[in-house]
Amino acid sequence: MQRNKYAKTQLRPKKASPIEITVEQIHPKYRLKSQPTSLATDTGHLELFRLEPLERELPTFSARWDKPDTIDIDLVGDAKASKTFKAEVGGYKGHHTVSASDSPRTYQVDIQTATGIIFVGKIKVTIELALYLRDSFKSFIEQIKEKLRILAECHYCGLVEISGPPFVFDRCPKCKRDLASDPA
Secondary structure, rough: OOOEEEOOOOEEEEEEEEEEEEEEEEOOOOEEOOOEEEEEEOOOOOOEEEEEEEOOOOEEEOOOOOOOOEEEEEEEHHHHHHHHHOOOOOOOOOOEOEEEEOOEEEEEEEEOOOOEEEEEEEEEEEEEEEEEEEOHHHHHHHHHHOOOEEEEEEEEOEEEOOOOOOOOOEEEOOOOOOOOOOOO
C-alpha cells in the first residue's frame, strides 16, 4: 500500500438526529417540511429541512449542514435568484445561519426575500460525522492478492505457506498430507 494513501482523509456528515425546529415566524405561502432524522447522501449532502412554497412561482429553500459546523440555506429552482440570495443583496437574506448555542448546537435562521420574511426560527441539531475512505475495491483486491500470506501448520512439515488462488486448505503444499488429521 502507498505510504500516504489515506493522509487526506475527511470527516463527512453521516446523519442528523434529532432535528428540532422552533418556528418563530413563517410566511403563510410556505410550509415547513422536516423529519426528526436525516441521512446524508453518499456525497455527504445532509439536508435538515425544506421550506416549500404553496404557489409554484415562489422559490423553495433547503437547509443543509455545511462545514465547519454551520447550516447554510439554499434557494432552489432559480439560478439567478439563488446567486442573489447567496450574496444577500436586493432584499435577500438568510443564506448563512447564526450560531445561537454550542451545547446543545442551536442555530438562528432568518430567511428573507425582496417580498418580505419567509422564515424565522431556531434549529437544534446533533450531527453524526463519519470517516470516509475512497478506494477502488478492485485495487484493494489486487493489493491483497499481492501481499496475502496464509500459513497453516502441517504436523510433518511445520508452518507452511498456502498459495493461491485457488487456496487449498486441506492438504499440505509440501508433503501433500491431510492437514486436518492428527498423526497419533
